[in-house]
Amino acid sequence: MELLAVTDTLTGLANRRQFDAYLDREMAHSRRHKNSFCLLMIDADHFKRVNDQFGHRRGDEVLAHLAQTIxxxxxxxxxxxxxxxxxxxxxxxxxxxxxxxxxxxRLLAAVRRDPFRSGNDVHDLTVSIGVSALTPRAEVSRELLVARADAALYAAKGGGRDRASVDFSTLSERIASV
Incomplete structure (x- = not known):
C-alpha cells in the first residue's frame, strides 16, 4: 500500500509526492556534502493532439512508453x-x-530514436526539457529551483520544442560571488 502512495500507477515512476520528498532530501544532501545536482523538467510536446486524435487510452500508452524511455x-x-x-x-x-x-x-535523442508503436501506427515523439542546477553555495529554495527549471522548460517550448533550455542563474550567481 505504501508503494502505491509514492508510485504513479500508469508509468511505474515515482509520483509528485515522492518527487517533493526526494527533492528536499537531495537538496539537504547536496548542501551537506557540497556537491551539485541538476533538475530536468520534461514535457511531452503536442501531447494533447495524441489524446484528441487517438483517445486517452492511447495517450496513456504513450506516457508509459515515454516513462520507459526516460x-x-x-x-x-x-x-x-x-x-x-x-x-x-x-x-x-x-x-x-x-x-x-x-x-x-541524450534524453532528447533517446526519445527521437524510440517512437511509440501500436499495431501499424507509429507515433514520433518529442519532448522539451528545462534544466536547472543547485550548487553548494546557492541559497535556493525547492520552489525556486523548480520554478527556474519550469521557466527553462517554457523557454524550450517557446524556442520551437524538441529541445533543452538551461537556467544559468546559479552559474551567474557563482560568478558574481567570486
Missing amino acids: EGSLRAEDCAFRVGGEEFAVLLRDAGEISGLGAAE
Whole structure:
C-alpha cells in the first residue's frame, strides 16, 4: 500500500509526492556534502493532439512508453518522476548546468530514436526539457529551483520544442560571488 502512495500507477515512476520528498532530501544532501545536482523538467510536446486524435487510452500508452524511455536513458544514481499529466522530472546527482544539458540532449535523442508503436501506427515523439542546477553555495529554495527549471522548460517550448533550455542563474550567481 505504501508503494502505491509514492508510485504513479500508469508509468511505474515515482509520483509528485515522492518527487517533493526526494527533492528536499537531495537538496539537504547536496548542501551537506557540497556537491551539485541538476533538475530536468520534461514535457511531452503536442501531447494533447495524441489524446484528441487517438483517445486517452492511447495517450496513456504513450506516457508509459515515454516513462520507459526516460528511465532507460538515466544513470543508476539518477531518479525519474511523473509529476503531472504529461510532465516528468529527473534528478541528476553530481551534475551542474553543463552536464545537465548533456544529459538532456541524450534524453532528447533517446526519445527521437524510440517512437511509440501500436499495431501499424507509429507515433514520433518529442519532448522539451528545462534544466536547472543547485550548487553548494546557492541559497535556493525547492520552489525556486523548480520554478527556474519550469521557466527553462517554457523557454524550450517557446524556442520551437524538441529541445533543452538551461537556467544559468546559479552559474551567474557563482560568478558574481567570486
